[in-house]
Every structure is written in C-alpha cells, then in structure tokens.
Amino acid sequence: MKMSEINLKKVAVVTGGTKGIGQGIVLELASRGFLVYALGRNLPEMNNYTQDSTLAENIHFAKCDVSNFDQVSEVFSSIVKEAGRIDVLVNNAGITKDGLLLRMKETDWDAVMDINLKGAFNTSKAVARTMMGQRSGRIINIGSIVGTTGNAGQSNYSASKSGLVGFTKSLASELGSRNILVNLIAPGYIQTDMTANLTKEQLKAFVSNIPLKRAGLPEDIARVVAFFAGVDSSYITGQIIHVDGGLAM
Numbered sequence: 001m002k003m004s005e006i007n008l009k010k011v012a013v014v015t016g017g018t019k020g021i022g023q024g025i026v027l028e029l030a031s032r033g034f035l036v037y038a039l040g041r042n043l044p045e046m047n048n049y050t051q052d053s054t055l056a057e058n059i060h061f062a063k064c065d066v067s068n069f070d071q072v073s074e075v076f077s078s079i080v081k082e083a084g085r086i087d088v089l090v091n092n093a094g095i096t097k098d099g100l101l102l103r104m105k106e107t108d109w110d111a112v113m114d115i116n117l118k119g120a121f122n123t124s125k126a127v128a129r130t131m132m133g134q135r136s137g138r139i140i141n142i143g144s145i146v147g148t149t150g151n152a153g154q155s156n157y158s159a160s161k162s163g164l165v166g167f168t169k170s171l172a173s174e175l176g177s178r179n180i181l182v183n184l185i186a187p188g189y190i191q192t193d194m195t196a197n198l199t200k201e202q203l204k205a206f207v208s209n210i211p212l213k214r215a216g217l218p219e220d221i222a223r224v225v226a227f228f229a230g231v232d233s234s235y236i237t238g239q240i241i242h243v244d245g246g247l248a249m
C-alpha cells in the first residue's frame with residue numbers, strides 16, 4: 001500500500017487484536033474504513049482471520065508484547081513512521097491467572113498486572129505524544145465488570161481492571177485539553193477462549209443470571225468501541241460503560 005493511500009484513512013491500533021474480542025474490534029473498525037494494526041504475541045494467518053479480502057487490505061499484524069516497554073515504544077514508532085498517525089488506541093490485551101489468594105503465586109499476580117495494567121500504561125505513553133501533536137485521539141480501554149464488582153478467585157484480574165478505571169479517568173483529565181478522549185468499556189461474559197473453560201451446565205447457570213439471557217459476543221463489544229472511536233462520542237470522556245447484558249447494575 002502506498003503512503004498516500006494510507007494517509008487518507010484513520011489509523012487504529014488494537015492490542016491483543018489477534019483473536020477473541022480484539023479480533024472482533026479489528027474487523028469492526030476495518031469495516032468502517034480504519035486502517036487497523038492488530039498487535040499480539042502470536043500472529044495469525046490472514047486467511048484464517050478473515051476471508052473478506054477488502055477488510056484484509058485494511059488490516060496489518062504486528063508482533064508486540066504489551067508488557068515490554070521498549071518493544072511497545074519500538075512498534076508504535078514504526079507504526080507512526082509507516083501510517084503517519086495514530087487516531088485510536090484500543091487497550092484490549094489481557095489475561096487471567098485465577099486462583100484464591102492463599103493459592104495465588106506471586107508470578108500469577110505480576111503477570112496479570114504487567115499485561116492488563118502496565119501494558120495500557122506502556123501503549124498509552126507510546127501514543128500520547130503523537131496524539132497530542134495531532135490535537136486529537138481516542139484511547140479506549142477494555143476493562144471488565146469485575147473491576148467494579150470484584151470476583152472470588154480473581155483478585156489479581158479484578159485489581160488490574162479496577163486499576164484501569166483510575167487510569168482511564170486520570171488520562172481523560174490529563175489529555176482532555178488536547179482533544180484526546182479516554183473511555184473504558186467493561187464487558188460482562190463474552191464468548192471467547194478466555195471463557196471457554198466453563199462446562200455447558202455452568203454456562204447455562206451463568207446465562208440465567210444475565211437479564212438479556214445470552215452470553216455476549218465480540219461484536220457486542222466491537223460496536224461500542226466503534227462508537228467511542230467515532231464522531232458520535234465526541235463529547236464523552238472519562239466514562240465507564242458496562243456492556244454485559246445487564247449482569248452488573
């Protein structure tokens with residue numbers, strides 16, 4: 001793709017964009033005309049990722065471990081060099097390492113914090129100067145309802161997602177004067193690899209507690225990301241929106 005073609009498009013970077021919710025976000029933004037960089041630790045084949053060749057033209061993959069500060073700086077510099085700008089950053093990469101506190105290893109705590117929380121610091125720091133120079137930008141953090149409710153067996157994960165709430169509101173205050181909007185989407189139960197270990201019975205019991213009586217899909221999150229990435233949300237910043245079928249009210 002020629003530089004002149006790239007520059008006509010808005011540019012989005014989605015961390016953990018290689019599968020699950022991140023893949024849904026990448027496809028949604030690409031379908032709305034964004035040039036999207038999907039970052040991940042392991043990169044998929046485009047043929048397995050999407051069969052839609054028009055969408056594929058708008059998608060680039062790049063290897064990047066969000067917990068590695070230097071690697072993040074390098075990858076974001078090369079994206080700016082190649083695409084000329086970054087309009088939207090979606091901090092979606094996340095992991096779980098569940099366990100009750102007494103059994104949780106220090107490495108389980110650190111890994112979750114390093115990826116879910118410090119990862120968002122690393123990437124936001126890497127785009128802030130570019131967005132400030134542009135006098136525009138959107139940072140969209142993917143939290144979780146357990147960042148509000150807590151969850152037994154997920155003290156590390158819940159703490160990382162609560163941390164993202166404070167991070168979102170602080171950045172929204174810091175960057176608002178430069179027209180950089182920062183918001184957080186808190187998904188409920190979404191069907192991806194992260195939640196694939198529930199048995200059919202567990203899933204049925206879980207879904208019965210969701211007012212909308214169904215599990216969420218990556219598209220349910222992706223469409224709200226598109227809202228926060230677009231003109232319809234131009235006067236919204238520092239907000240947390242639960243996308244959970246009513247599970248946490």
Ligand SMILES: NC(=O)c1ccc[n+]([C@@H]2O[C@H](COP(=O)([O-])OP(=O)(O)OC[C@H]3O[C@@H](n4cnc5c(N)ncnc54)[C@H](O)[C@@H]3O)[C@@H](O)[C@H]2O)c1
Binds near residue numbers: 017066143186191
């Ligand atoms: N699935 C759910 O029910 C649910 C609910 C609430 C919040 N979330 C959040 O949504 C986000 C996406 O979750 P998902 O369900 O799609 O999970 P997933 O396991 O399917 O995908 C996670 C993605 O993050 C990437 N990733 C992990 N560690 C990384 C690292 N160090 N650097 C870069 N990328 C990394 C993976 O490669 C993958 O692309 C996560 O932040 C998760 O906490 C998910």
